[in-house]
Amino acid sequence: MKNTPKKNLEEFAYQSIIKLILGNYFRPGDFLLETELAKSLELSRTPVRHALGQLVAEGFLEKKKKKGCMIPVPSPEDARNVFYVREHIEGLAAASAARHATDKDILYLQDLLEKERNVKHSGNKDAKMTYFTINESFHLGIAILSRNKYIEQYCRHSFWRSHTYIFFFDKDYTNQFTQGHGAGYKQHIEIVKAIENSNEEKAGNLMRQHVRYTYEQLFQRI
Amino acid sequence: MKNTPKKNLEEFAYQSIIKLILGNYFRPGDFLLETELAKSLELSRTPVRHALGQLVAEGFLEKKKKKGCMIPVPSPEDARNVFYVREHIEGLAAASAARHATDKDILYLQDLLEKERNVKHSGNKDAKMTYFTINESFHLGIAILSRNKYIEQYCRHSFWRSHTYIFFFDKDYTNQFTQGHGAGYKQHIEIVKAIENSNEEKAGNLMRQHVRYTYEQLFQRI
DNA sequence: TCATCGAGTTATGTATACATTAATGTTTTT
């Protein structure tokens, strides 16, 4: 993390904090302290404080009066709430995408599917990150294709928020995409087909089912 | 605005800036400058800068690299996008509310309806603000009753964002709630009834229709 | 023993001085 080129320290702090959280450097319930982060990132409190403020405003951290910024503690109820919203908002996104997608957009999605098909299911951390990146591109890609920046914003937020859980319950994540060469992959294919055929209703329904499936896979044992 | 009790300056700055925007003190496309705001609010740049950061992170302002924070310029397309999202997310909220509302919650909503009924339609600015406050309580109240903080967050955001337009196109706003003693008021009543009867589907549909009606009232002449 | 008061600690909250940088305008060069 050290000696990275830092042009804009606020942006650097923001990205670094996200990486620290995603890298399990902190655990849910932990407090991120301005002084501590500033020290370990080798910059002053000012940009760190700004970055934390952003993360709180975006709903990724919770601020306690004079205690600091806490990483939200996952709970089954909260997970249900995030995935419930994600299901509907991404359904909306897929339907909108089916209405707006151009031929070029379709090609982009098909390219992603091709990449997803070729991921080696070795189970190591690298493959997992690769899969995550592709999956993110797929979901946020469709959000962007909705051509509605509000839909995109909420999709982005709920996607990330739901991945708190996916990262937290690590084992299930691995399971999800290794079993049967991915039921999730097949669902992705069907969604792209519906978008390609400009079938709004089907695209929306398939996306909702897909997100609900992900949720059920994760939490069927909890 | 001066000599107001200021316990937390960041919060004070945040609220003040919102009031300045809503009070048409600035116009869309204007840049909010840290130094300028700090001077007029009689505090240092630090809390102002923090507040502006929040508003940008929340998507209420747009940040240009070295130019400042801009009030987004309304466009018919953007309005359509906000209201489209608001329609669906508030529909979701109403349906969830119908699932979760207690007797006490219903009483709260009915109390709001009573207040709404008694607003004098004098057309002056005070009455307009009163109506706005009640309407806000109604919509955000139902969002809260969804018992889902993500739904609540998105409702709150899209509600405020949509009101950029309602405030901007001032005339239509007045029209909306004076005509026929408010078709909107009658819709509110029906929504509460559906929630009271735990009729999720009806509550959702009525809310979607209500939001769409608001949109159409506003933009039928644009 | 237990409650309560209070000093100390530790974190955020705030002001201010200074650094940086993108945009603008002005001069110089061809």
Added chain:
DNA sequence: AAAAACATTAATGTATACATAACTCGATGA
């Protein structure tokens, strides 16, 4: 006269010193 180089400016970006408030924990009293 046009373009390039340079200086100016006006805003944000950053570091730091200090203020403030909540929490801790021990001392003191009933």
